[in-house]
Amino acid sequence: GEDVEQSLFLSVREGDSSVINCTYTDSSSTYLYWYKQEPGAGLQLLTYIFSNMDMKQDQRLTVLLNKKDKHLSLRIADTQTGDSAIYFCAESPPREAAGNKLTFGGGTRVLVKP
Amino acid sequence: DGGITQSPKYLFRKEGQNVTLSCEQNLNHDAMYWYRQDPGQGLRLIYYSQIVNDFQKGDIAEGYSVSREKKESFPLTVTSAQKNPTAFYLCASSISRGNEQFFGPGTRLTVL
Numbered sequence: 001g002e003d004v005e006q007s008l009f010l011s012v013r014e015g016d017s018s019v020i021n022c023t024y025t026d027s028s029s030t031y032l033y034w035y036k037q038e039p040g041a042g043l044q045l046l047t048y049i050f051s052n053m054d055m056k057q058d059q060r061l062t063v064l065l066n067k068k069d070k071h072l073s074l075r076i077a078d079t080q081t082g083d084s085a086i087y088f089c090a091e092s093p094p095r096e097a098a099g100n101k102l103t104f105g106g107g108t109r110v111l112v113k114p
Numbered sequence: 115d116g117g118i119t120q121s122p123k124y125l126f127r128k129e130g131q132n133v134t135l136s137c138e139q140n141l142n143h144d145a146m147y148w149y150r151q152d153p154g155q156g157l158r159l160i161y162y163s164q165i166v167n168d169f170q171k172g173d174i175a176e177g178y179s180v181s182r183e184k185k186e187s188f189p190l191t192v193t194s195a196q197k198n199p200t201a202f203y204l205c206a207s208s209i210s211r212g213n214e215q216f217f218g219p220g221t222r223l224t225v226l
Contacts, residue, residue, distance in 0.1 A: 004156075033214060042118075042204055042217035043157075088156060101172065102215060104156035 004091055006105035013113050018076040020108045022089035025070060029091040032065060033102070034074045037086045046074070046087075084112045117141065118218035120205050125223045127199075135190045135221045137205035146188035147206040147215060150174060157204060163188055164210070192223065199225045 177196025
């Protein structure tokens with residue numbers, strides 16, 4: 001079955017860049033997502049990338065996809081204290097597949113130190 | 115102001131009681147989903163619905179039930195058969211299957 005893995009924790013200094021990594025096993029994944037969860041809140045969609053792309057940039061966020069290695073990363077430039085949260089990557093199967101089950105990683109807790 | 119609402123934010127119940135969690139969306143999305151999140155873990159899919167009057171079991175449906183009588187609403191009932199119901203429950207919706215999902219603020223259920 002599908003499996004999505006993330007490291008548990010990342011500590012970064014304010015102003016530095018953060019890089020959060022994710023690996024997945026389903027080679028048929030078509031979309032890969034990054035969500036942010038602040039304490040006690042729901043998930044906020046940050047960005048996503050289609051599997052035929054290798055990079056997507058959106059303001060301070062850069063997503064890199066290495067499809068061969070099934071490795072996804074999220075880089076946050078100029079990390080701010082407001083970026084402290086849990087970040088989840090998720091993958092989805094082809095849209096024509098039955099249902100639309102997102103498979104989530106376990107989340108990476110990012111702590112930004114002043 | 116479109117979005118997904120879940121109520122209440124915190125819910126307490128005694129063991130053995132059924133409880134229903136509300137999820138409403140005004141985004142005109144066809145698909146809706148319920149996830150469970152346990153501390154330090156990712157999300158696990160309980161049930162999902164692609165259209166009104168239709169729903170499918172997710173990975174951990176045992177002890178839960180849902181209904182989808184209206185496009186805007188997808189309530190989740192946690193029954194007494196659910197052995198470990200204390201968790202954070204998240205509802206999501208998407209335009210249709212295969213599209214990105216948008217999440218509500220969540221309901222934290224504590225069973226005493």
